[in-house]
Amino acid sequence: MTGIGNTSAPADADQCAPARVGDELPLLRERGQRQVFCGLAGIVWLHRKIQDAFFLVVGSRTCAHLLQSAAGVMIFAEPRFGTAILQDRDLAGMADCNDELDRVVAELLARRPDIGTLFLVGSCPSEVIKLDLDTAAERLSREHEGRVRILAYSGSGIETTFTQGEDTCLTALVPEMPASDDPALLVVGTLPDVVEDQFRRLFEQLGIGPVHFLPARQAGELPPVGAGTKLLAAQPFVGDTIAALGKRGAELIAAPYPFGIEGTRAWLGAAADAFGVSQGKVDDVCEAPIARAERGLSRYRQQLGGRRISFLPDSQLEIPLARFLARECGMELAEVGVPYLDRRMMGAELELLPRPERLSEGQDLEVQLDRLRADRPDLTVCGLGLANPLEAEGLTTKWSIELVFSPVHGFDQAADLAELFARPLNRRARLAF
Amino acid sequence: MQLTVWTYEGPPHMGAMRIAASMRDVHCVLHAPQGDTYADLLFTMIARNAKRPPVTYTTFQARDLGGDTAELVRRTLRDTVERFQPQALLVGEACTAELLQDQPGALAEGMGFDIPVIPLELPAYTRKENWGAGETFFALVRGLLRGRPVPERGNGAPKANLLGPTALGFRCRDDITEVTKLLDSLGIEVNVVAPAGASPMDLLRLPEADFNVCLYPEIAHDSCAWLERMFKQPFTRTVPIGVGATVDFLREVGGLIGGDPAQAIAAAQTRLPWYSRSVDSTYLTGKRVFIFGDATHAIAAARVATEELGFDVVGLGTYAREFSREVRAAAEKYGVEALITDDYLAVEAKVLELAPELVLGTQMERHIAKRAGIPCAVISAPVHVQDFPARHAPQMGFEGANVLFDTWVHPLMMGLEEHLIAMFREDIEFNDEAAPSHLGPAATRGGAEARADAPAGDAPADASDDDLTWDMDAERELRKIPFFVRGKARRNTERYARERGLATITIETLYDAKAHFGR
Numbered sequence: 001m002t003g004i005g006n007t008s009a010p011a012d013a014d015q016c017a018p019a020r021v022g023d024e025l026p027l028l029r030e031r032g033q034r035q036v037f038c039g040l041a042g043i044v045w046l047h048r049k050i051q052d053a054f055f056l057v058v059g060s061r062t063c064a065h066l067l068q069s070a071a072g073v074m075i076f077a078e079p080r081f082g083t084a085i086l087q088d089r090d091l092a093g094m095a096d097c098n099d100e101l102d103r104v105v106a107e108l109l110a111r112r113p114d115i116g117t118l119f120l121v122g123s124c125p126s127e128v129i130k131l132d133l134d135t136a137a138e139r140l141s142r143e144h145e146g147r148v149r150i151l152a153y154s155g156s157g158i159e160t161t162f163t164q165g166e167d168t169c170l171t172a173l174v175p176e177m178p179a180s181d182d183p184a185l186l187v188v189g190t191l192p193d194v195v196e197d198q199f200r201r202l203f204e205q206l207g208i209g210p211v212h213f214l215p216a217r218q219a220g221e222l223p224p225v226g227a228g229t230k231l232l233a234a235q236p237f238v239g240d241t242i243a244a245l246g247k248r249g250a251e252l253i254a255a256p257y258p259f260g261i262e263g264t265r266a267w268l269g270a271a272a273d274a275f276g277v278s279q280g281k282v283d284d285v286c287e288a289p290i291a292r293a294e295r296g297l298s299r300y301r302q303q304l305g306g307r308r309i310s311f312l313p314d315s316q317l318e319i320p321l322a323r324f325l326a327r328e329c330g331m332e333l334a335e336v337g338v339p340y341l342d343r344r345m346m347g348a349e350l351e352l353l354p355r356p357e358r359l360s361e362g363q364d365l366e367v368q369l370d371r372l373r374a375d376r377p378d379l380t381v382c383g384l385g386l387a388n389p390l391e392a393e394g395l396t397t398k399w400s401i402e403l404v405f406s407p408v409h410g411f412d413q414a415a416d417l418a419e420l421f422a423r424p425l426n427r428r429a430r431l432a433f
Numbered sequence: 434m435q436l437t438v439w440t441y442e443g444p445p446h447m448g449a450m451r452i453a454a455s456m457r458d459v460h461c462v463l464h465a466p467q468g469d470t471y472a473d474l475l476f477t478m479i480a481r482n483a484k485r486p487p488v489t490y491t492t493f494q495a496r497d498l499g500g501d502t503a504e505l506v507r508r509t510l511r512d513t514v515e516r517f518q519p520q521a522l523l524v525g526e527a528c529t530a531e532l533l534q535d536q537p538g539a540l541a542e543g544m545g546f547d548i549p550v551i552p553l554e555l556p557a558y559t560r561k562e563n564w565g566a567g568e569t570f571f572a573l574v575r576g577l578l579r580g581r582p583v584p585e586r587g588n589g590a591p592k593a594n595l596l597g598p599t600a601l602g603f604r605c606r607d608d609i610t611e612v613t614k615l616l617d618s619l620g621i622e623v624n625v626v627a628p629a630g631a632s633p634m635d636l637l638r639l640p641e642a643d644f645n646v647c648l649y650p651e652i653a654h655d656s657c658a659w660l661e662r663m664f665k666q667p668f669t670r671t672v673p674i675g676v677g678a679t680v681d682f683l684r685e686v687g688g689l690i691g692g693d694p695a696q697a698i699a700a701a702q703t704r705l706p707w708y709s710r711s712v713d714s715t716y717l718t719g720k721r722v723f724i725f726g727d728a729t730h731a732i733a734a735a736r737v738a739t740e741e742l743g744f745d746v747v748g749l750g751t752y753a754r755e756f757s758r759e760v761r762a763a764a765e766k767y768g769v770e771a772l773i774t775d776d777y778l779a780v781e782a783k784v785l786e787l788a789p790e791l792v793l794g795t796q797m798e799r800h801i802a803k804r805a806g807i808p809c810a811v812i813s814a815p816v817h818v819q820d821f822p823a824r825h826a827p828q829m830g831f832e833g834a835n836v837l838f839d840t841w842v843h844p845l846m847m848g849l850e851e852h853l854i855a856m857f858r859e860d861i862e863f864n865d866e867a868a869p870s871h872l873g874p875a876a877t878r879g880g881a882e883a884r885a886d887a888p889a890g891d892a893p894a895d896a897s898d899d900d901l902t903w904d905m906d907a908e909r910e911l912r913k914i915p916f917f918v919r920g921k922a923r924r925n926t927e928r929y930a931r932e933r934g935l936a937t938i939t940i941e942t943l944y945d946a947k948a949h950f951g952r
Contacts, residue, residue: 033509034492038468058434060528060557065443066471078778084434088558091532100434107436124466124529127495157468158495158529366489366516385473385485392483 025350025359027341032364035385036314036339038157039165040121041070045405046169046215047080049190052116053219055081056108057155058101058133059123070401080115082108086125097131098139105140105150115148117219119169122154149176149219161339163237163315163404166190170214170241173222174248177214180224185211185271186250188242189235192407193217199234199258199410202268205285208275214241225250230274232267234258234409237316239345256348258409259317259417260324261293266348289411296415297328303422305330307378313337313363314383314400319349321381321403321417326354329418334377335360337368379425396424439777439797441752441815445555446527447472448565452573453523454486454600455628459573460519461488464506464537465527479818480601489513491530491537498533506537507544514546521577521633522546523569525553549633551576561775563651563727563753566599570628571655577636583664584640591690592622592642596657596668597649598629603730603814604828605629605649606821611830612646615673618697619686628652640664644689648672648829649729651753674733676705676834677740703831705838709742720845723748723789725772725780725798726813728756730828732763734793734812737837739767747787748772750780788921791845796820806920808844901927903938910940925950 040063043055057063064083084104089095101120109115120133120140133152141150153172155165170188185208187199196213203211212223229250231242234257242252255270256263265286272282309331311318318338325331333356341361343350357375360368372380373393380390380397387397398421408417446463453461454476463469470490476482491509493502514522524541526533538552551572555565586592593616598605606629613623624642625635639645639660645668647657657668667689673682680698687694708714722744724734728751738744749764750772751757757773764771772783781801784792792802792809796817802809811820812828826840827833903911914922922943929946930938 032492032512033470033490034467035470035473036467037471038466040468041471061437061440061442061444061561062446062469062528062557064437064440065447066468068439069471069475079438082436082438085437086434086558088556090434091558095434097434104434104436124468125532128498128529128532156495157466158493158498161467366512383474384478385470386477388477388481389483389485 025355028358028360030360030362030364030367032367034161034339034363035312035365035383036363037070037162037383038066038124039155039160039162039168040066040123040157041162042155042165042169043067043081043121044071045190046166049193049217050117050215050219051080051217052114053080053119054108054112054115054117055119055121056105057081057083057121057123058126058131059083059086059121060125061085063123063125086129091129097129098136101131101136102140102143105144109144109148117149117151119172120150120152121169122152122156122159124156124158127154127156127158151176163235163317164240164339166235167238167240170238171244173215173219174225174241174244177222177248178224179226179248181226181228181249182224183228183275184224184230185209185232185275186223186225186229186245187211187213187232187234188245189233189238190215191234191409195407195409195413198412202285202289203271206268206272206275206277206281208271208277230271232271233345235316236320236342236345236349239342242344254348256323256352257320259320260328260414261290261297261411262328262352263320263324264409264411264414265290286411293411293414297418300415300418300422301329303425304418306332307425308332308334308375309379309381309421310334310372310375310377311336311338312368312372312380312382312386312400313339313360314381315404316340316342317400317403318381319346319353322356323349323353324414324417325421326356327352328414329421331379331421333357334375335368335371337361337363339363379421381421396428398424437776441775441777441795441797442562443472444528444557445560445562445565445568446525446553446557447475448562448567449523449525449553449555449569450476450486450488451562451566451599451601452569452628453488454482455598456487456631456633458520458632458634459487459523460513460517460521461486461523461525462506462510462513462537462541463488463490463525463527464502464530464533464535465490465492466529467492467494469527469529476600479816480821481818482600486600487517487519489517493530493533502533503535503540506535506540510537510541510544510546514548519548519633521549521551521573523551523553523573525555525569528557531555531557549576564755567652567655570596570599570652571659573628573633574636574639574656575659577633578639578660578663581637581640586641586643590620590622591644591692592624593686594624594639594642594645594666595626595648596645597647597651597653598626599649599652600629601814601816602649602652603727603812603816603820604826607825607827608648608829608833610825611827611832612648612673614832615679615683615697615830616646616686618700619683619690619692619694621686621690640666642666644668644686646686651727651729651756672729672733673829674730674833675737675741675837676703676831678733678736679830679834701831703834705741705834708838714743714842717842717845718743720744720791721747721787721789722791722793723784723787723798724812725750725752725792725794727751728753728760730813732760733828735763735767737834738793738841741834742838742841744791747789748783750774750783788924790918791841793841808847810841810844900936901930901938902936907938907940907943910943922947 047055090097120137122133137150137152151172153168225248227249231250231252253270253274255267258264258267269282318336322333322336326333335358336356337360380395381400390397407413453459476486491505524538541550645657645666647653647668660666671682671685673679683694722738724731731751735746735749746767751760752775761771784801792798792807793812795813799809826836926943926946
């Protein structure tokens with residue numbers, strides 16, 4: 001399990017040591033209270049995407065409560081996730097945790113014959129008591145062989161931050177992927193099905209193929225990987241997955257992320273280069289969707305142009321989105337905060353990013369809010385815990401969580417993405433109070 | 434380990450947060466990892482609080498664990514006190530920190546702050562949210578008042594404290610207003626409301642009251658019992674939900690202050706009794722109701738349902754194990770077995786088994802009821818954003834009784850409307866294919882009719898079941914039965930047929946079964 005540890009480590013001793021991105025942009029590194037979900041929150045979209053998988057968190061009542069609260073809309077159907085809640089007797093050693101886990105897994109599998117893949121998801125308490133879920137997954141896999149595949153990954157808050165939970169999940173899938181050295185494109189990171197289908201059509205028109213997606217809609221249909229596999233990251237938070245795929249022989253195509261017209265064009269263009277497809281061909285294929293996206297974006301450019309925006313650290317999407325809003329919508333960047341700066345994954349984005357007033361990594365919440373109040377941007381992107389209190393202080397906010405759940409990638413979602421940022425400003429302008 | 438899909442209560446530190454978020458000038462420091470800050474959104478999004486809960490988290494990470502997490506706790510405590518300057522500091526730990534045994538409470542006590550420091554013991558692996566809230570409030574009351582003298586009382590108007598209303602409680606905001614009105618009708622002043630809206634300085638004034646109103650026993654009972662022992666303050670046992678309980682409450686309070694509540698009771702304004710006696714409510718008679726929630730609201734709802742609306746209680750339960758004795762005793766009165774569980778799936782199974790005509794529950798039972806096509810009203814936490822209405826909507830007092838009548842009867846009326854729509858679907862003008870006539874001849878069949886068509890649990894109980902078949906006439910007859918009881922009629926008829934070894938269900942079987950099971 002890797003996580004925060006193998007990204008750039010914040011300077012513990014000197015809390016505000018300036019560091020540098022590239023040659024000129026100072027990076028403010030902070031640590032203190034974080035207002036960010038842990039990696040368990042990724043289950044909220046992963047369980048929707050991978051339809052034959054069940055996510056069993058091995059944790060505490062807090063984990064169960066977090067999942068329920070982060071899901072936001074509580075539908076209370078029987079979901080494809082659950083929590084094995086540790087109890088006193090598990091901790092006191094009166095019950096062997098592994099026996100208990102075996103019992104709970106058997107109970108679950110009996111209830112849910114539709115489960116094809118079961119993820120045992122590590123949590124803060126399971127990691128602190130050193131419950132080895134990797135070994136448990138191996139043991140249980142043997143026990144239930146032929147019936148279900150059982151894998152483990154960590155979504156704990158001491159190891160992972162919010163979207164990193166998807167990275168650790170996908171990393172756990174990598175060793176399961178079949179080997180093949182045939183040339184193929186593998187798109188890494190969860191995309192809504194509708195966006196995935198759009199990209200599939202574009203790649204087909206470009207003559208790039210075969211194209212696979214990770215995660216696949218069925219966990220049982222894992223794409224192959226090998227020396228011929230070229231990787232294209234659809235999300236900026238899949239760094240460890242990319243590294244694990246690299247060890248299987250695959251090679252990352254460096255590209256910005258497919259947000260907005262520019263990002264999507266560059267993303268497709270990078271794939272085209274890697275597959276020997278000419279840029280002229282890319283221009284031809286992209287011409288119609290780009291024209292459509294331009295029409296859609298133009299009205300939001302007027303609403304967003306010249307407005308200042310700040311991002312509080314949340315999903316790792318901050319830098320690509322700031323790049324889109326600044327370069328394509330004319331917004332000005334006040335502070336851009338990221339939970340962690342993964343240089344492996346952000347190189348192409350940082351080259352494009354117009355200089356914000358401040359780029360920060362990590363979080364010391366109260367201090368950051370002091371800066372925000374001094375900056376007074378026109379729009380603040382933040383989590384649900386902060387949005388209403390900041391609105392009450394007179395700031396206009398955009399919930400960051402929507403950016404993870406909504407279809408926002410690609411040409412045909414460029415205007416939708418801009419609209420998500422325009423809507424709070426629009427609403428502010430409409431209301432009489 | 435306990436397999437859980439949805440939970441009625443969060444962990445006990447969530448209860449501590451509810452106390453801190455209810456009060457003024459209190460701050461809570463929680464030793465907790467990244468991610469536990471999710472709990473803030475319950476206050477800011479569900480209750481729409483304009484302020485963040487006054488809670489600071491230490492946010493330790495894996496790499497801190499080898500080092501000195503205790504120093505992280507001390508630094509967080511120092512920064513928090515300096516920045517927020519609270520009148521009192523609550524110090525606790527979430528589930529993971531409990532395993533580290535840094536003892537943040539003891540650390541805080543040793544740091545020489547010039548404000549009261551209240552260390553919290555919140556055993557995360559045995560206890561839950563409401564317990565944590567009650568315990569935190571008790572720790573605060575005890576910590577601030579221990580050793581204080583009993584003040585002189587009896588000068589001027591009698592005074593009462595209202596104890597128990599908290600952030601994320603069910604309709605606490607409006608209940609405070611109603612109970613204040615009730616006390617005012619007896620000439621009693623409210624001394625302190627706590628924890629909602631109180632500061633630690635206010636808590637120091639608690640002993641000045643003549644008695645305590647224990648509004649929500651889940652939160653306030655232990656504090657009330659302690660105040661009674663230490664400060665000779667009696668406390669109320671009746672929770673004034675419903676007309677009968679509100680009258681009982683006025684009598685109980687009258688007894689505590691040696692006053693006569695007769696005048697206040699005579700002057701009370703409430704529409705529930707007349708609305709309930711009016712002939713259109715005949716329709717409510719004997720409606721089978723299933724009740725589940727916290728103990729206070731579930732027990733109160735059962736009394737209102739039976740005595741004031743004429744329903745039959747067919748199921749009564751709670752997720753609050755701490756109050757299982759009280760709920761069991763209430764259930765016995767209605768001749769049902771109490772359902773004491775925090776397993777959402779067990780509650781769902783019970784609802785489906787009992788097939789009630791109305792469910793009174795939490796937001797979670799609302800979803801169960803919705804899936805089963807059963808009318809439902811919400812009576813208890815856990816809450817959702819809808820449980821913080823913009824209008825005044827109390828549960829307690831005489832106005833609260835009016836609210837109960839409206840919110841419980843309305844879903845039943847909606848069910849009746851659906852039935853009427855379905856009944857009329859054979860009519861030439863109202864049939865399934867006809868569009869509403871006011872939309873003109875070009876309009877086609879829309880959504881409402883499609884909805885009336887939706888199967889509402891009247892599909893065969895088990896498609897793969899034995900060789901029991903319905904003949905065509907019986908099936909047609911079954912369709913004439915209102916959809917919200919059709920599922921039950923089908924199940925009862927099939928059970929009847931099976932018990933008698935019948936292979937085919939005819940119209941005769943259907944009516945034989947109806948006569949057999951009765952109502």
